[in-house]
Amino acid sequence: MATKKPAVPKAMEYLPKVFSILEKISPILAGKLALKLFLKPIRFQTPNREKEAIEQAKIINISVEKYDVAIYEWGDGPAVWVYHGWSGRATQLYEITRELVKNGYKVYGIDAPGHGKSTGNESSVLLYESALQELSRIKGSPAAYIGHSLGGAVGFLAYKNGIEIKKLVSIGAPSVSDAIMKEALNKIGAGDITFQNLKKAFLKKFKEPFDNYTALNWVDPPPEVPVLIIHDKDDRDAPIHHGEALAKALPKADFFITAGLGHNRILRDKTVIEKVLSFVKDETN
Numbered sequence: 001m002a003t004k005k006p007a008v009p010k011a012m013e014y015l016p017k018v019f020s021i022l023e024k025i026s027p028i029l030a031g032k033l034a035l036k037l038f039l040k041p042i043r044f045q046t047p048n049r050e051k052e053a054i055e056q057a058k059i060i061n062i063s064v065e066k067y068d069v070a071i072y073e074w075g076d077g078p079a080v081w082v083y084h085g086w087s088g089r090a091t092q093l094y095e096i097t098r099e100l101v102k103n104g105y106k107v108y109g110i111d112a113p114g115h116g117k118s119t120g121n122e123s124s125v126l127l128y129e130s131a132l133q134e135l136s137r138i139k140g141s142p143a144a145y146i147g148h149s150l151g152g153a154v155g156f157l158a159y160k161n162g163i164e165i166k167k168l169v170s171i172g173a174p175s176v177s178d179a180i181m182k183e184a185l186n187k188i189g190a191g192d193i194t195f196q197n198l199k200k201a202f203l204k205k206f207k208e209p210f211d212n213y214t215a216l217n218w219v220d221p222p223p224e225v226p227v228l229i230i231h232d233k234d235d236r237d238a239p240i241h242h243g244e245a246l247a248k249a250l251p252k253a254d255f256f257i258t259a260g261l262g263h264n265r266i267l268r269d270k271t272v273i274e275k276v277l278s279f280v281k282d283e284t285n
Contacts, residue, residue, distance in 0.1 A: 016189025023193045031197025034190055035205065038181075038198065039122045041087040041114050053094035057109070059117065062138060064131045070117035071135060072109035075101035078143040080280060081135070081165075082109045083128070085149020085172070085263075089116030093148060095268050099277050108142070110135060112151075125154060125213045126206075132158040141165060144280045148172055148267060149238060153215035159225070160218050167285070168223060169276055171230045172263050174238040175215035175246040183239070219249050226285040227253035230272060237263035254279065 015037075022030035046054070057072040072090050080100050082093040090109030091097075097107045110131055114123035128150060141164035147155040152173030159165045174180045178195075185195055202210050211217060227250055231243025240257070247255040261269050279285065 012188065019188065019190040019194055023191060027193045027197050028200075030190065030194040031199075031201040034185060034188075034194050034198040035201040037188060038184060038202075039124055041112075041123050043115070044087060046089065046091065046116075050089075050091035050094050053091045053097065062131070062134050064113060064127065064134050066120075067113040067127070068119045069113060069131045069134070070111040072107075072111075074107045074109070075105055077104040077106050079139065079141075080105045080107050080144045080146065081132070081142045082107060083132070083145070083147040083151030083154065084110075084112070084115065085147075085151050086123075087115070088148065088151070091116075092264065093146065093267055096146060096273050096276055099273055100280065103277060103281065105143075105280070108135065108139065125150070125157070128154045129157050129161065132163060133161070136163045143167065145169065146171070146276060146280075149263065150174065153218070156215050156218035156223065159223050165223075165225065167226045167228075167280060169228045169230070169279060170215075170246065171272070171276075172232065172235055172238050172266060173215055173229075173242065173246060175242045175249075177211045177214040177216070179239075179242065180214060181210060183237075215246055216249055219246070222250050222252065226279070228256065228276070228279045229253050230256045230258065230266065230275065232261045232263070232266050233257060233259045234261065235263045235266075254285075 019030055057074055060071050061068045062071055074097055082097055084090055084092050090111050100107050111118040112123055112131055113127040114120040144167040145155045145165045146169040148171045152170035155168050182195055229243055229247050231240055233240050247253060256275055266272055
C-alpha cells in the first residue's frame, strides 16, 4: 500500500505560475530563482516512527563551515555511517540503523547542513561532503557507508576525496546530471528555458558545471572497494534510469532492483534491510 507523501509547503503550489511569467519576461531571473530553490531543502516534520531512534541516540554537534551539524550515535562496534537524501534526515534510515546496532555495529547518522537538527537554510553537494570530511577527521573512516538518494551519491565523492570507506551502499541515488535538474524543475513547473539558465547560474556560482557534481563523475575511476547499488523500479524522485546508469559505470557492483517501494519506503523494506546487512557483514566481499 502506498504511503502518504509528506506535505509540501503551500507556496510551492504557485511556482508553476511564477515560472511561466518569468520565462517570458526574464529567463535569467528564472534561472536564478530555480538555483535558489535547488539549493534550499524543505524541512519536513519528523514522523512518530522515527522518534524512538532520536530518543535512543547520543547527539553531538560538529562544526562544518558556518553550520552546526548534528551527528547521531547508536550502538558499539565497527563504525557504519548512514546519510540521508535531499530534504531528509538521518533518522529516516532508522530501521537499517536498528538492525546494524543489533548486529554489533556503531552507527553514526549525519544530518546535512540545512537538514534535520543541523543549522542552515541552504545546502549543497559540497556541504554534504564537507560534513563527511569533518566526521572522518574526528572519528576516523567507517567500515561501511550507507547513503540514500543524494546521500548515496555523495558517498562516492567522499571516497574519491580520500575517506577510506571500506564498503559503499547506495540506495536510490540520482546519477545523471541533466536528468537531476530536469526532474527537479518538472516538480515546480519550470521548462527548458529555465533549465538552460539554471545551468548557467550554477556555473557562475560554483565555477564548475553541474556535471562535475554528480555520481557518474565520481565513479570514474570506479572505487576499489565493494559497492552495493539498490534502486526501485517505481522510484519517482530518482527514476530507475539513475540506478541503471550507475550500475553500468560500476560493472563489478552488486545491483539489487526492487519494485513497488518508491523512493523512501525502500528504507523500511525487510528484504532491502537484510540485503544491506548481509553486504555489510560479509567478510568475503
